[in-house]
Amino acid sequence: MGLIVITLLLQLCSILTAAIAYKPADVIRLDCGAIDNSISPDKRPWIPDTGSKFMPPLTSNNSSSVSKADQQNPSVDQIPYLTARIFPSQFTYTFPISSGPKFLRLYFYSANYSGRDITKSFFNVSAAGHTLLGNFSVFLSAPANSPSFVKEFVVHVGNSQTLDLTFTPTTSSVDSYAFINGIEIVSMPDNLYLTGVNSPNTTLVGKKSSFIVDTSMALETLYRLNVGGQSIDVQNDTGMFRRWENDNRYLKGNLLGKEPFLDFKVLYNNKTPAYTAPEYVYRTQRVMGPDQNNLQFNMSWIFSVDSGFNYLVRLHFCEFIIDIEGNNQRVFTVYIGDEIADKPVDVFKRAGGKFIPVYNDYVVAVDGAIGRKRDMVISLFPYIYSRPLFVDALLNGVEIFRLNASDGSLTVPNY
Structure with missing residues (x-):
């Protein structure tokens, strides 16, 4: 009788444990180019990248500027799409973060910024040893029904507990640049998508x-x-x-x-x-x-x-x-x-x-x-x-x- 009770309790604990939604260890949202904390229409809090610990010291080889979009489509949420950080040359954000798999979401709005021609923006994005976007054009990649969109990736952060996210313009034109409107990083369970072994299913x-x-x-x-x-x-x-x-x-x-x-x-x-x-x-x-x-x-x-x-x-x-x-x-x-x-x-x-x-x-x-x-x-x-x-x-x-x-x-x- 005691064994049956213990078995039932173990089964109940298993069900209750499985019924708890995931609480990510890391949730980072950068509203790039912004200067104040904000809340997006979907109730998520964002912090500005300006002055954050994720920004590197600015030098002549690692420079950036901020800009508001020259035009704001009424169908596009202002946060995080109203502002952008502009990169005339290679630029790297560094995120101290726990090890394990992460969702990395990059937010883009196809618009001109401070008179810059969006059609001349081509760039690479790399993270965790992978090139995520190559010779990428926000203008050419924006869905036909929306000038704003999100690119979502799954990357793994190793024992260094650091995720470097690098933007690099890819054309030689002096008018070329890279940019980003928003960055979101969210932890996920270790075995959700990256199993590490041949899963039986x-x-x-x-x-x-x-x-x-x-x-x-x-x-x-x-x-x-x-x-x-x-x-x-x-x-x-x-x-x-x-x-x-x-x-x-x-x-x-x-x-x-x-x-x-x-x-x-x-x-x-x-x-x-x-x-x-x-x-x-x-x-x-x-x-x-x-x-x-x-x-x-x-x-x-x-x-x-x-x-x-x-x-x-x-x-x-x-x-x-x-x-x-x-x-x-x-x-x-x-x-x-x-x-x-x-x-x-x-x-x-x-x-x-x-x-x-x-x-x-x-x-x-x-x-x-x-x-x-x-x-x-x-x-x-x-x-x-x-x-x-x-x-x-x-x-x-x-x-x-x-x-x-x-x-x-x-x-x-x-x-």
Whole structure:
């Protein structure tokens, strides 16, 4: 009897521990070029880089200036986009910080600063031994629907407990310069994306060799989707201020599926802790539904990526439909491109029950010369060979990261 009580208490402690969202050891937000502390519209506090401990002593070889944007689009948040720090030559911020993996977010606003021509700004950005951006143009890279944007990276800080972030103009023109509007650094759990070993829930798609996503690598976040649900803002993430976008514009074809929602307690655990993804990701999903001839269609999403790189694709699942009560009731196959990435996927069986979240990682090689855009298609198709109760498939969330090339670089052409 005592052993049973101890076992139940240990299980309860495991559930409670897993249900605590992550509290990052380091959160740094620099409003570059600003002179006062401020709060952005999403309620995050920012400090000015001016006079901060992260700024190096200014010399003739390490100079910078500050400027306000010459024009402020009303759709662009003033913080941190109104001001910028301008670099006519190489410039390095130094961040004393704990060791471990970090989100590094760089904020850019495509505008002229003090009369400088934004079209002449090309520069490199490097950190943690990796070139994150090469010959980068904010003007050419800004999304068509927004002049402001964020580039998010995952980098690892070693035992030196220092992260150097270097900006270097890349053209010889006297009018060339580098600049940055905002910098954000947030710690993350050690094993969230950089596992350091071949994880049992990681699949190398279409290859027989092994692949390790470890601390020697840098990643760039390309897509993070809440499938079947609304966008999730940074304050409703699990402590790391990630943005989760609605998946509507990535759906391919006419089979849009259904969007069920259930307000239940997500049963996080040690395999899928609460910081993995917000509860709302697992409470919403897209399914094929009972009204389709499901064996004649795929439920698919299409993503634009660059050739010549490997990609880490993470798919989130959670079975919560009332009719699903056991194994082999909803089973499907995951395709990435033309390759079978995973089969058979029985979420109930894989997670160990209903309301329990689970995710799987897939490393996908997109072959070809660097500089070409390619479509990555993720498709789900019912698996019928085990004769499941339902002919259906489900997906709750998607994350896609580009992994650095063999030379350590993440750089791609400006588009």
